[in-house]
Amino acid sequence: MTVDINHQTCSFDTPNGPKHYSASELTIITDADKAMSVVEVDGQRIYITEAEAEALTVAGATDDRKHLKATDSGSAI
Numbered sequence: 001m002t003v004d005i006n007h008q009t010c011s012f013d014t015p016n017g018p019k020h021y022s023a024s025e026l027t028i029i030t031d032a033d034k035a036m037s038v039v040e041v042d043g044q045r046i047y048i049t050e051a052e053a054e055a056l057t058v059a060g061a062t063d064d065r066k067h068l069k070a071t072d073s074g075s076a077i
Contacts, residue, residue: 001013003023003056008024008059010056010059012041012046019042021041022060023060023061024061026039026056027063027064028056028057028062028063029065029066030064030065030066032066034047037049037053
């Protein structure tokens, strides 16, 4: 994944070539089972690092992540 903060865009490499999106089109969520951040694009989940998630939010993506705690039933911690 490549994020261009200045232009508020990102791109994901796919088998059919790169896909480009406006960061404002994207929402970052948490996959509780994997304890990872994920973006859904075109019906497909793309797992991203926390650094990538932060870069996307700076570029304008919506941050709907849930911060898991050891006391949460869905926590992998």
